[in-house]
Amino acid sequence: MDHRTPPGNIAPHIPAADWQRAQTTGQPVVIVMHDTRTGIPWQRLLIPFAIAGAVVAGGWGLVACLCLLLDAAAHTATIIAGAAGPIGIGGITLKLARGKTT
Numbered sequence: 001m002d003h004r005t006p007p008g009n010i011a012p013h014i015p016a017a018d019w020q021r022a023q024t025t026g027q028p029v030v031i032v033m034h035d036t037r038t039g040i041p042w043q044r045l046l047i048p049f050a051i052a053g054a055v056v057a058g059g060w061g062l063v064a065c066l067c068l069l070l071d072a073a074a075h076t077a078t079i080i081a082g083a084a085g086p087i088g089i090g091g092i093t094l095k096l097a098r099g100k101t102t
Contacts, residue, residue, distance in 0.1 A: 014029060022029045086093050 014031070019029065021027070
């Protein structure tokens with residue numbers, strides 16, 4: 001098979017003088033490719049795990065913040081109820097919080 005132009009993706013890696021000499025003499029062009037990649041491509045695995053870890057950390061941070069806000073709201077409600085004293089409507093008295101016994 002006589003190619004007039006270098007084949008697809010290999011063309012930039014073959015010097016033009018070597019390609020034309022191989023075409024005129026009929027010698028085959030031997031291309032040696034060194035594959036240095038071995039094992040697992042860590043970058044392809046690391047990015048999704050990093051995103052998942054960030055989502056989990058953000059979720060736990062949101063839960064912790066919600067617990068802190070609910071705790072502050074409960075303390076605030078307790079302080080307001082203790083300061084207000086008993087509330088009476090129509091002869092029924094309701095005490096919202098117990099007094100401090102010392």
